[in-house]
Amino acid sequence: MSAEGPEPPSEAELAEMDRDQLLKLGGERDGVEIVDYPQPWPVKGTRAEKRAERRVALWFALSAIFGLAFVVVMAWPHWWEYKDPSDPSHTVYSLYTPALGVSLGLAVLCLGIGVIMYTKKFVPSETTVQQRTDGPSAEVDRATIVAHLSDAGDRSTIARRSLIKRTAGAGAGALGLAVAALPVASFIKDPWKDSDNENGLWHTGWQPRYPGEKIYMRRNTGNLEEEVEKGVTLVRAEDLDAGAMETVFPYRNSEKGDHEALAAALTRVDNPVMLIRLRPTDAARVVKRKGQEDFNFGDYYAYTKICSHVGCPTSLYEQRTNRILCPCHQSQFDALHYAKPIFGPATRPLAQLPITVDDEGFLVARGDFIEAIGPAFWERKS
Incomplete structure (x- = not known):
């Protein structure tokens, strides 16, 4: 503010001035x-004014409703459990993320529209001309700017518009509650609850559903209808050449001819496994992980395709270097050293699936992974 202009009043004179006098002094x-300083509503209490107030309140109220809807969607128990695509309720489950985005987005949008409408309808649009200069503000300048701000608040009539204040507070409060619910939601899911079945966080589709159940390694031929009619293609020990890699999926005899079950085995995100057959010279240099020394079958090793970083598919295998690569963030894993990470952001080895060959020569899983696959979470031991 400028230090030029009329001589500033004394502190005693300044204390006795009312707001209008301070406004005039501050301008001088x-x-x-001030070229133009019209009242938004010169005549108070008109129908148009009340109609504008109700419209602003409506947008704030909608913001509150959508903010609360976001919290309800996030906390609704139906979302907490994964629904397989073959499950009739999968369609509703698949709407979880869109419902979160739409409700939160509409809460923010409605609150913003309400603020803009209030500004246009009730905040005075003064036209002034001012010569600006640099320098620190004096005490008198600070007092007059407070008067200007107070006057702007009164002229905007916010003090007497309780409907707008209540709905704006509700909208902002609901939106704040929605934002606060985001970190709280991470405490809702209990990873230990019902975790003994294949749908828990600790297990995959390779877990036997009853003692002694045989789970084969199955190819994805890309022709599901033919697999339903003629049967799936299982992997034998002699099918892969030395240095080759193939993605395999679990198959149970109970799934034979079952279109939904066969499709679900291919689409379940934690099912894909990289089956690698090492070259004999490379197999002789393998370093096995403690407690998993017998997880391989000869030159065959099976690792999950779910990267331990953020869950991307580690779909690349470099035969010459025996490295498993994740294309998302360039993590690399050494297939000769229990698939431990040697480059990139991943910090944990890929989980290894224990495998063997049955009496008919088919490669089968000896059981599920002994650790949770994919990205880490708080309850993991590693």
């Missing part, structure tokens, strides 16, 4: 000329 000291 700042060299401000």
Whole structure:
């Protein structure tokens, strides 16, 4: 503010001035000329004014409703459990993320529209001309700017518009509650609850559903209808050449001819496994992980395709270097050293599936992974 203009009043004179006098003094000291300063609603209590107030309140109320809807969607128990695509309720489950985005987005949008409408309808649009200069603000300048702000608040009539204040508070409060619910939601899911079945966080589709159940390694031929009619293609020990890799999926005899079950085995995200047959010279240099020394079958090793970083598919295998690569963030894993990470952001080895060959020569899983696959979470031991 400018230090030029009329001589500033004394502290005693300043204390006795009312707001209008301070407004005038502040304008004079700042060299401000008010060209136009109309009241948004010169006649108070008109139908148009009340209609505008209700419209603004409506947008704030909608913001509150959508903010609360976001919290309800996030906390609704139906979302907490994964639904397989073959499950009739999968369609509703698949709407979880869109419902979160739409409800939160509409809460923010409605709150913003309400603020803009209130500004246009009730905040005075003054036209002034001011000569600006640099320098620190004096005490008198600070007092006059407070008067200007107070006057702007009164002229906007916010003090007497309780409907707008209540709905704006509700909208902002609901939106704040929605934002606060985001970190709280991470405490809702209990990874230990019902975790003994294949749908828990600790297990995959390779877990036997009853003692002694045989789970074969199955190819994805890309022709599901033919697999339903003629049967799936299982992997034998002699099918892969030395240095080759193939993605395999679990198959149970109980799934024979079952279109939904066969499709679900291919689409379940934690099912894909990289089956690698090492070259004999490379197999002789393998370093096995403690407690998993017998997880391989000869030159065959099976690792999950779910990267331990953020869950991307580690779909690349470099035969010459025996490295498993994740294309998302360039993590690399050494297939000769229990698939431990040697480059990139991943910090844990890929989980290894214990495998063997049955009496008919088919490669089968000896059981599920002994650790949770994919990205880490708080309850993991590693």
